[in-house]
Amino acid sequence: MRPSACPGLLRIVPALDGGICRVKLAAGALNSAQALAIADAIDEHASGIVDITNRANLQLRGVKRGQEDALIAALLDAGLGPQNATHAFADDVRNVMVSPAAGRDAHALFDTTALASDLLSLLQGDARCAALSPKFALLLDGGERLMMLDHPHDIWFSAMPSGDRAEPLFAFGLAGCPPVAAEHANALAAVAASDVIALTRALLHTFLDLATPEHARMRDVGAVHSPDDVLAHAVRKSGVSLLRGEPVERWRREPADALRRLGAFQQRDGQRWHVGGQPALGRMNSAMLRGLAALSQSNEGATLHMTPWQNVLLTDIGTANVTATLQTFETLGLATSTQNPLTRVIACAGSTGCAKSLADTKGDALTLAARGVPVQTQVHLSGCPRSCAAAHCTPFTLLATSPGRYDLYTTHDPRERAGFGRLLARGVTIDEAADLLNASAAPPFDEPFDA
Structure with a gap:
């Protein structure tokens, strides 16, 4: 493993309360079998505690000395490592943030689930990406109401109305966030949805071409190269056509609503709901994980999603089960309303x-x-x-x-x-x-x- 202060699944970093192991979740999703595997693993090899991170991953705390390899093996057996990776550091670079309600949010302009999977495949499968910092991160925003827009990302894409164009468009920018208010920096340009992967590959390679050993993030490169220079370099590599000018410069992303992470909200199919709850300070124990796994199993097709607000979303709940699901969340210790100050x-x-x-x-x-x-x-x-x-x-x-x-x-x-x-x-x-x-x-x- 390369030296880094960032914990990962394969790199357990010491802390005051024991080792820290960070499990990066694809789109924040965790199936019931994986939740049970983590519960068993933290009881046997760690402190029984897991924190949800502000990038919708899980951080296992208190890993016992001498138990590191056993913990890693249990997590890999549960399918929590990189999939179909072609380089040794694929786990480090699996940093793609999407809405926890991607594919289900009724307000979304674009279903990002397949595109997010393609971005993860790019990061895991491109050998050059091994040189990226474990903190280098991408945002893929489909226009959902439930979306974290405040975290700066090295590369961000945000769905925008495409007007009379046949193909959906994504505005994008570097080292920042999608613009919501008038004072926010404009998007650099927009690109067709079918070109997002090619442009991302070119931007990643451009960053690696221009970065010095001291440059870990896109903002570091941006301090010595203008955005136009970076973009021109990427366009030469990709051949992608960009939309620039007043429509993109004037575009502002509709505000998101973080309160939709709590309680029950109907999904875009009009038949099912997502239910959200907040563990105190984003921390769960093994009993809570087992309870959530059982709740997921009892609702056919339901999936757990961690969120960047450090809470849990259970998706695809039938209307008849919403009230019982909310009650179970509260029983497990997850607050479902902002009335709870936690x-x-x-x-x-x-x-x-x-x-x-x-x-x-x-x-x-x-x-x-x-x-x-x-x-x-x-x-x-x-x-x-x-x-x-x-x-x-x-x-x-x-x-x-x-x-x-x-x-x-x-x-x-x-x-x-x-x-x-x-x-x-x-x-x-x-x-x-x-x-x-x-x-x-x-x-x-x-x-x-x-x-």
């Missing part, structure tokens, strides 16, 4: 699991949720500036400064959204933070508060 709090592993963390963020997050979190907001507790639990800036961030103490930031001021946003308070306790957050509907803070 659906509005995220936290990293904290000082119980990570030596870099300055506070017990998991424990403090539970305390904060118990005090109440304002409706229609989100709070992120980070044990250090690396922000491992959130790939985007949340409305409020509590950045640990010492055990039980945090600096409070907000991104509500659009003029100050760099880093964690604007500093509101220094060195506050969780109780003080709760008071400030619950008063956040009052006039804005003029000066930072010092505890």
Whole structure:
């Protein structure tokens, strides 16, 4: 294995609470047999705990020393490794994010399931992709209402209305996100759906052609090469025809709705539903996994999907089973409504699991949720500036400064959204933070508060 700080299925990285093994899921999907295999594996070889990541993967924590090979073998036997891979590092590069409701969301412009599978095949089958960083990631957005649009990606594609064109179109860009608001950067161009794979291959090869050893991400190449230069290089390689000009520049992606990750929503066929629930702080134990596997098995055709909001979606539920499915989620410990404040709090592993963390963020997050979190907001507790639990800036961030103490930031001021946003308070306790957050509907803070 090549050196890397990123855990993978084949590369278990040590942490304060034991080894970390990251299982990358194709389109976030997990069938019932795989869920049971993970439950058995973490009970026997790890701590019995698994975290859902903000890229809809699973992170197995507390892997026991000397049990690494046995755990890896169990996961590979369950079909959780790269499929039909042609290079040794295929597991590292399986980074394609789609909607957890892809192919089922009634608002989608395009069913991305087959195209996402083709992108994974490209990443796993192209030997040059072995040189990509394990963090290099692609976004494929079909226009679903349930879609994570805030995570920056090295290459993103987003379905756009094609007008009178016979073939669907995808707008695309580099080192960023699809534009939603007027102030967001425009798409670079648009391409026919049938050309997405060829263009992606050319963009990946272009990145590898232009990158120096210090360039791990597309933004690094973008710092020394203009987007037009990168695109021209890729077009020469692919021969793909691009649509550019005012229609693409004016295009804005319809806003997504993250609340559709919770509760029940009808799918595009009008006959079935997807049901979503949030485990506290994105963490599941083996009993919860077994319960979810049993629920999937009892609903014919249902599939579990992890989401980038660190929750679980069970798709293809018949109308007659929706109420019982929601009740089972709650019984298993998954919140199905935003009325539960735990659906509005995220936290990293904290000082119980990570030596870099300055506070017990998991424990403090539970305390904060118990005090109440304002409706229609989100709070992120980070044990250090690396922000491992959130790939985007949340409305409020509590950045640990010492055990039980945090600096409070907000991104509500659009003029100050760099880093964690604007500093509101220094060195506050969780109780003080709760008071400030619950008063956040009052006039804005003029000066930072010092505890």
